[in-house]
Amino acid sequence: MMNVQPSKLFLAAACMCTIALLGCNDAQNKEQKPKDKVTINENPYPSTYTPIEGKPTLITNVTILDGIGNKIDKGAVLFSDGKIVGLSTTPLGESLPAPDNVVVIDGEGKWVTPGIIDNHSHLGVYPSPSTKSHSDGNEMTSPVTAQVWAEHSVWPQDPGFTRALAGGVTTLQILPGSANLVGGRSVVLKNVPNRTMQSMKFPDAPYGMKMACGENPKRVYGQKGGPMTRMGNVAGYRQAWADAQDYIRKWERYERDFDAGKSPTPPKRDLKLETLAGVLKGDILVHMHCYRADEMTVMMDVMKEFNYKIGTFHHAVEAYKIADTLKENQVCSAMWADWWGFKMEAYDGIRENIPAVHAAGACAIVHSDSDLGIQRLNQEAAKAWSDGKRAGLNISKEEAWIWLAANPAKSLGIFDQTGSLEAGKQADIVLWSGDPFSTYTKAERVFIDGGLAYALDAQQDWPVSDFEIGQVGEGDSK
Numbered sequence: 001m002m003n004v005q006p007s008k009l010f011l012a013a014a015c016m017c018t019i020a021l022l023g024c025n026d027a028q029n030k031e032q033k034p035k036d037k038v039t040i041n042e043n044p045y046p047s048t049y050t051p052i053e054g055k056p057t058l059i060t061n062v063t064i065l066d067g068i069g070n071k072i073d074k075g076a077v078l079f080s081d082g083k084i085v086g087l088s089t090t091p092l093g094e095s096l097p098a099p100d101n102v103v104v105i106d107g108e109g110k111w112v113t114p115g116i117i118d119n120h121s122h123l124g125v126y127p128s129p130s131t132k133s134h135s136d137g138n139e140m141t142s143p144v145t146a147q148v149w150a151e152h153s154v155w156p157q158d159p160g161f162t163r164a165l166a167g168g169v170t171t172l173q174i175l176p177g178s179a180n181l182v183g184g185r186s187v188v189l190k191n192v193p194n195r196t197m198q199s200m201k202f203p204d205a206p207y208g209m210k211m212a213c214g215e216n217p218k219r220v221y222g223q224k225g226g227p228m229t230r231m232g233n234v235a236g237y238r239q240a241w242a243d244a245q246d247y248i249r250k251w252e253r254y255e256r257d258f259d260a261g262k263s264p265t266p267p268k269r270d271l272k273l274e275t276l277a278g279v280l281k282g283d284i285l286v287h288m289h290c291y292r293a294d295e296m297t298v299m300m301d302v303m304k305e306f307n308y309k310i311g312t313f314h315h316a317v318e319a320y321k322i323a324d325t326l327k328e329n330q331v332c333s334a335m336w337a338d339w340w341g342f343k344m345e346a347y348d349g350i351r352e353n354i355p356a357v358h359a360a361g362a363c364a365i366v367h368s369d370s371d372l373g374i375q376r377l378n379q380e381a382a383k384a385w386s387d388g389k390r391a392g393l394n395i396s397k398e399e400a401w402i403w404l405a406a407n408p409a410k411s412l413g414i415f416d417q418t419g420s421l422e423a424g425k426q427a428d429i430v431l432w433s434g435d436p437f438s439t440y441t442k443a444e445r446v447f448i449d450g451g452l453a454y455a456l457d458a459q460q461d462w463p464v465s466d467f468e469i470g471q472v473g474e475g476d477s478k
Contacts, residue, residue, distance in 0.1 A: 037258050038266040040274065042283070045151065047201035049190055052451025055103050056080035059431060061091040062107025067114035067405030067420035071398035077112055078102070079427035082450040086423045105445070111436055113401055114421050115170025115428035115448065116377050117408040119287070120314050120334050120367035124174055124189075124197075125150055127158030128371060138177035139184060143221050144240045146209060147271035148184035150176045154197040159465040160371045161193045161200075165454045166462075167375040168430040168443040171202060173412055175314075178212035178289040179220045181227070181236045185209055185275055186287060188412050192448055193463040206413035208311075209279055211237070212289035213299055214345045234298060241306040244276035251277075285311040285413055287334075291345040293321035300329050312411045314367065315339075316357075317349035323360030332363035332411045336373075337383040354403060355388025355395055365411060366403040377404060382437040397437055426450075 057079055064072040064087060076093025078085040080102075088096050125137040136153035139145040154174055164172065169191050176183035186208035189200040213233055222228035227236050250267040257264035278284035286303075290296050290313045303310050313319065316333040317340055319326060326333060335357070340349030350356075358364040366381045368374035385400040409419025418426045427450035434441040446454040455461060 035263060038254075040269065042278075045149075045198060045201075047203040048196070048198040049192070049201055049203055050199070051082050051449035052192060052453055054079075054082060054427070054447065054450035054452065056099050056101060057103045057105065057447070057450070058093055058096065058098050059105045059107045059112055059429075060093055062431070063111045063435075064421065065111065065113045065398045065401045065436075066422070067401055068422070069396075069399050069402055069406075071396070076107075077421060077429070079429065079447070079450050082427055084421055084423055084425050084427050084429075087421060105431065107431065110434065110444065111432040111441075112421070113168075113430050113432065113436060114405040114419060115430055115446065116168045116404045117412070117419060118164070118169050118172040118368050118374055118377060119312065119365060119408040119411045120369050121164075121172045121174055121374055122177065122369070123160040123164065123172065123371060123374070124154035124156065124158045125176070126371070127155045128160055137175075138179040140179045140220055143180055143217060143227060143236050144182045144272065145176075145180050145184050146182045146240070146273075146275040148176065149187065150174050150184060150210075151187035151197050151201070154187065154189070154200075156194055156197060156200060157465045159468045160374070161191055162463045162465065163371070164374045165191050165193070165446055166443060166456075168378060168432070168436075168446055169374055170428040170430070170446065170448050170453075171409075171412075171414070171418060172374070173208060173287070175208070175287060176210045178210070178216045180212060181217050181233060182240060182276070183210035183212060185284070188414065190448060192453055193465070202414065206283070206285050207275075207278070208285045208287045208412070209275060210287055210289070213295045214289070214291055215343060216289070230295065234302065237299075237302055238305070240276055241280070241302075241308070244273050244280055245306070247273040248277050248280060279308050280306065282309065285309075285411075287312050287314055287411075289314050291315050291317050292348075293318040295345075297322060297325060300325070300331065303329075311413075312363075312365070315346075315369070317346050317353060319362075320350060320353045320356040323357045323362045326357065327360060327362040330363070332365055332407060333357050334365040334367040334408070334411065335384075336369070337366065337380040337387070351384075351387040352391045352393065354384035355391070355393045355400075358395060358399070358403070359388070359393045363407050363410065364403050365407045367408070378432075378436040378441070379439055382439070385437060397435075400437075 060076045064075045074091045076088040078096040139148045173188050175186045188202040188205035227233045254264050312332040314334045319333040335354050338351050354364050406419045409415040418428050429447040431445040432441050433444050444456045
């Protein structure tokens with residue numbers, strides 16, 4: 001029989017307990033849940049917009065363009081609680097369920113349309129007065145700056161917002177400039193001048209991303225490391241998309257491992273690639289500055305290579321050459337009525353561009369890209385409509401108003417909420433003093449979400465920018 005000393009027995013027992021405890025700890029560690037899953041807030045700067053309080057309103061005996069191609073002569077429109085209740089084909093709107101306290105406006109000789117939507121504006125990022133210190137639209141530090149957001153440059157005191165409101169603009173997209181291959185995110189605003197960007201921000205409107213092809217990027221970066229050619233531009237887009245694909249794969253791997261019960265380290269957050277990845281996932285809409293037909297075609301090829309969607313080509317002075325291709329690919333074109341020839345890529349523009357694109361069945365939009373043009377976009381549409389008529393394109397006025405209403409709303413991903421006079425949609429409405437295709441017509445009343453935002457005959461109630469107190473701006477009478 002083996003004789004074992006008590007001290008050795010104690011040591012052996014202690015070792016066994018230690019091993020057992022370590023084993024228990026290992027088991028417990030295996031049973032512990034992984035750290036909290038890392039997620040990214042996709043809307044860190046949410047809208048704080050509050051509609052102007054409105055009253056139930058019935059506009060009677062008025063000519064109506066509904067924004068989706070229809071016209072009612074001597075009709076009526078009723079809106080209440082911020083929404084359109086309905087349209088009537090009778091002058092007094094007897095079929096509409098108007099409440100007892102409804103405000104009735106006689107529209108004799110006047111016209112009603114949806115509020116104008118400008119899907120290409122730089123108000124707030126290139127505000128008035130135009131000075132270098134206010135120039136915040138182009139982050140010209142790298143060809144790809146998808147990480148910047150236009151909303152962080154918007155200056156709500158820009159008096160241009162009020163000027164646009166007087167022209168019937170109820171919604172507008174603020175874009176970064178066109179110096180870069182990728183200029184950054186855009187933001188959609190309700191044109192209710194306010195103290196902060198968030199209080200103007202269109203609730204839950206999709207983000208957009210500005211891109212640019214052609215002369216601008218190669219002019220800006222040709223002597224700064226490139227790109228300096230159009231082929232360099234395309235290489236820059238492709239590399240950016242390839243990097244974004246890799247970024248998506250890293251996050252997908254992290255999420256798979258986390259869901260499998262592992263404790264993976266999340267990828268380092270990259271704001272530039274995050275925006276590009278948002279486009280590839282279909283969450284962010286692409287708005288692309290592009291003039292020439294050949295370049296638009298190349299960009300649609302790149303779009304197919306990386307499986308993303310270009311929503312709208314902006315400026316698109318040669319869209320008439322490829323209207324059938326634009327229709328086939330369901331890409332809109334946001335265009336000027338008659339700007340052309342100010343640089344080589346704009347040289348082959350024609351005045352019939354907008355109606356030609358429309359006549360081919362593609363999505364045509366009238367945009368401003370100007371703090372002055374935004375004040376009279378109805379006249380820009382009228383110029384394009386009349387040029388089309390002279391060329392034999394017999395487009396009706398009710399069809400042409402689509403260029404300022406339904407189509408830009410679709411371009412911005414908000415057509416389910418605004419852009420037409422349909423029951424249940426936001427009451428973004430303009431009452432015009434006459435035919436809005438006339439240069440003599442003015443916006444008399446502008447309603448946003450059913451609230452009266454502007455009245456031509458109530459000058460004392462016009463919004464005034466803090467900056468312009470005591471300083472009379474162009475087009476102003478204060």
